[in-house]
Amino acid sequence: MEWYEAAFDRFYTVMYSHRDTKEAALAIETFGHFLQGKSPVLDLASGNGRYLQTLLDAGHEAYGLDLSHYLLRSSVQQWGHEGRIVQGDMRQLPFAHGSFGSAINMFTSFGYFSVDTDNLLVFREVHRVLKPSGVFLFDFINATRISAKLLDETRRQSMGFDIHERRVVEGHGKYLVKHAKISDLETKKTESIEERLRLYSKKDLLLMFGSVGFQVIDIFGDYHGNAFVSGVSDRLIIVCEKP
Ligand SMILES: C[S@@+](CC[C@H](N)C(=O)[O-])C[C@H]1O[C@@H](n2cnc3c(N)ncnc32)[C@H](O)[C@@H]1O
Structure with missing residues (x-):
């Protein structure tokens, strides 16, 4: 089993409880204007549906795709997203050419495959399912900052777990490889989770976008819309367009 088939399960919610709808609302408030008039929106790797719900709340017609049965179930249970989400792999989208006016891929939902051509295939697929003039909002980790200031070990508590x-x-x-041990504070039962992310730099990503036919229209460094500063910014957010 690949790491991304195992990691996005019940402990994902425990590990990333701080990645909530408040954060999604900030990002959509900042970048939502790029999606205006670009319907419908595809939330690629929609997870528990926090961005999908935020898009719907902001009046967008939106749909989600994710691989994780667990997170898709949570999306339905929490927000009633049945009929709006589909289970699938981002390398092979189950949609016809030109189905969407825009797509988003938020909170480092990219770089999961060990082979570069598989990661590139994701951009190719997004490009294929977008209409001409379609917009892609892509939110990735700032690899330069992570490499320079790696927090190599952390310990914290969340939702009754260490x-x-x-x-x-x-x-x-x-x-970037993350090994996490999650222990139930009551039962002391411990589970291990591994995440393995391809650390693409801004230069790598711009080349990849160009090679599949996207034109970059803007770049930001955080959810407030501040400029990207290599080695400093929290995020690398790239907005591109299918000409
Ligand atoms: C870091 S989470 C982010 C989820 C969501 N974008 C958010 O911000 O809450 C990454 C998501 O990618 C999904 N994922 C992992 N591998 C995938 C694949 N091969 N195809 C589609 N989705 C995948 C996971 O199930 C998970 O929901």
């Missing part, structure tokens, strides 16, 4: 995370950069700076 979370012990160790991070290493491997493969000459190409991969």
Whole structure:
């Protein structure tokens, strides 16, 4: 089993409880104007549906796709997203050419595959399912900052669990690997989770977008819309268009 088939399950919600609808609302408030008049919106890797719900609340016609049965179920239970979400793999989208006016891919839902051509395939698929003039809002980790200021070990508590995370950069700076141990504070039962992310730089991503036919229209460094500063910014947010 690949790490991304296992990691986005019940402990994802515990580990990332701080990634909530408040954060999604801020991002959509800042970047939502890029999606105006670009319906419908595809939330690619929609997870528990926090962005999908935020888009719907903001009046967009929106749909989601994700691989995780667990998170898709949560999307239905929490928000009633049945009929709006589909289970699938981002490398092979089950949609016809030109189905969407725009797409979003938020909170580092990219770089999961060990082969670069598989990651590139995701951009190719997004490009294929967008209409001409379609917009893609892409929100990734700032790899330069992560490599320079790696928090190699952290310990915290969330939702009744102790979370012990160790991070290493491997493969000459190409991969960020996170090993997490999650222990139930009551039962002391511990589970291990691994995440493995391809650390694409801004330069890498711009080349990849260009190679599948996207034109970059703007770049930001956080959800407030501040400029991207290499080595400093929290996020690398790229907005591009299918000409
Ligand atoms: C970091 S989470 C972010 C989820 C959501 N975008 C958010 O901001 O809450 C990454 C998401 O990618 C999904 N995912 C992982 N591998 C995938 C794949 N091969 N195809 C589609 N979705 C995938 C996971 O299930 C998870 O929901």
